[in-house]
Amino acid sequence: MKMGLQLTRIRLMILNMSAEATVVEKEIKVEKKPAEPFLSKRRKNIVIDPLSDDNPITIQVLGICSALAVTVKLEPTLVMSIAVVFVIVFANLIISLMRNLIPSRIRIIVQLAVVATLVTLVSEFLKAYSYDMYKVLGAYVGLIITNCIVMGRLEAFAMANKPYDSILDGLGSGFGYAWIILTVAFFRELLGSGSIFDFKIFEALGWTTFPTNGLMVDSIGAFVVLGILIWIQRSKSGYVEH
Amino acid sequence: MEIFNIVLRGIFIDNMIFAYYLGMCSFLAVSKKVETAFGLGLAVVFVLTLTVPVNWLLQEYVLKEGALTWIDGSFESIDLTFLQFIMFIAVIASMVQLVEMIIEKLSPALYGSLGIFLPLIAVNCAILGSSLFMVQKDYNIIEATSYGFGSGFGFFLAIIALAAIREKLKYSKVPPGLKGLGITMLITGLMGLAFKSFIGVAL
Numbered sequence: 001m002k003m004g005l006q007l008t009r010i011r012l013m014i015l016n017m018s019a020e021a022t023v024v025e026k027e028i029k030v031e032k033k034p035a036e037p038f039l040s041k042r043r044k045n046i047v048i049d050p051l052s053d054d055n056p057i058t059i060q061v062l063g064i065c066s067a068l069a070v071t072v073k074l075e076p077t078l079v080m081s082i083a084v085v086f087v088i089v090f091a092n093l094i095i096s097l098m099r100n101l102i103p104s105r106i107r108i109i110v111q112l113a114v115v116a117t118l119v120t121l122v123s124e125f126l127k128a129y130s131y132d133m134y135k136v137l138g139a140y141v142g143l144i145i146t147n148c149i150v151m152g153r154l155e156a157f158a159m160a161n162k163p164y165d166s167i168l169d170g171l172g173s174g175f176g177y178a179w180i181i182l183t184v185a186f187f188r189e190l191l192g193s194g195s196i197f198d199f200k201i202f203e204a205l206g207w208t209t210f211p212t213n214g215l216m217v218d219s220i221g222a223f224v225v226l227g228i229l230i231w232i233q234r235s236k237s238g239y240v241e242h
Numbered sequence: 243m244e245i246f247n248i249v250l251r252g253i254f255i256d257n258m259i260f261a262y263y264l265g266m267c268s269f270l271a272v273s274k275k276v277e278t279a280f281g282l283g284l285a286v287v288f289v290l291t292l293t294v295p296v297n298w299l300l301q302e303y304v305l306k307e308g309a310l311t312w313i314d315g316s317f318e319s320i321d322l323t324f325l326q327f328i329m330f331i332a333v334i335a336s337m338v339q340l341v342e343m344i345i346e347k348l349s350p351a352l353y354g355s356l357g358i359f360l361p362l363i364a365v366n367c368a369i370l371g372s373s374l375f376m377v378q379k380d381y382n383i384i385e386a387t388s389y390g391f392g393s394g395f396g397f398f399l400a401i402i403a404l405a406a407i408r409e410k411l412k413y414s415k416v417p418p419g420l421k422g423l424g425i426t427m428l429i430t431g432l433m434g435l436a437f438k439s440f441i442g443v444a445l
Binding site: 068109124147151215224231239 | 261
């Protein structure tokens, strides 16, 4: 028995030593490595996590306002998604470049100024090239400024990370936002107007008496569709709120 | 009478939450307890009643096309509307800061209950949204102020109602995936349905 115990002890010691040795090796390796690969696993995760497991809308509960407001039809939703991805990526980049220059006491104002400038750009662009869309989106383009996702990412990520990582993070969060609002818009347009991208799908299939649901066009439809979507998404990812 | 109508419209028919989905983030995040919801609601009413008229003055005398004529007639052709977003958000952020400092000096008790919510409000869509809608609606300054108060009070009412429901909801069995945000969205939908009945009221 004693012999056996001692043997296991020695084995444990050897295991420990070898473990330490590998740790040391790893440390050296990290130091030796010249630069992180362009798309390392960590960086891929920065982009992929917000798409499902850490989704800004369904898990973090951010940016709900615009998620509901513009999703009556798919087309304005698509424009809104592109606008938000643009704003979030560039705001992340700019703040990340300036992160060591911003005094922490006035950082909210600085962040708001950067975001407001980008949103003004988007709004002027829409006014110039797609005036109809500008009219449809109305005040909601301006409200990207107070979209909590943008502010949240700036505060939580761009203030502490390098520019390239911040761009990736912006892309991830932007697309995480985009696919949720596009899904909501798909169901709202399909059931509310009986069309997809303004194409009357049910009439084309020969079902001319498709009963469109007025509630789906209304705000209530948005709440219910998003609620159900969150239910499905959370059941799949296994996230439970306490 | 017109003013009274604007306030009522802001509270019930054009409710910030149920009709325009504005301020949803704080509406969902700070509605777990009635007490905190009350604090946030009060702060929103307060800030909205102040910022909407200030932004109205800004829009009327600085930003609008030809608004600068009060300085000199030759400024007639200047249109600064593209600065609207930056100016409005700057006014809101600084007003919030100012209000926070004034409350801290004058009434520490009120500061204790509102204090933590005030910085949150700077990025509340309802505040910026009201200012942007106010521009579209072409109000005069008294109407704009009452619109600000009305929409703030609408938010106040909605968040307290939701918080009260969520306090009760703690004791019911909700499917795990629906817990928290999911069930809250569905409840908000049902509350919105109830608020829809006010549309029939002709004002």
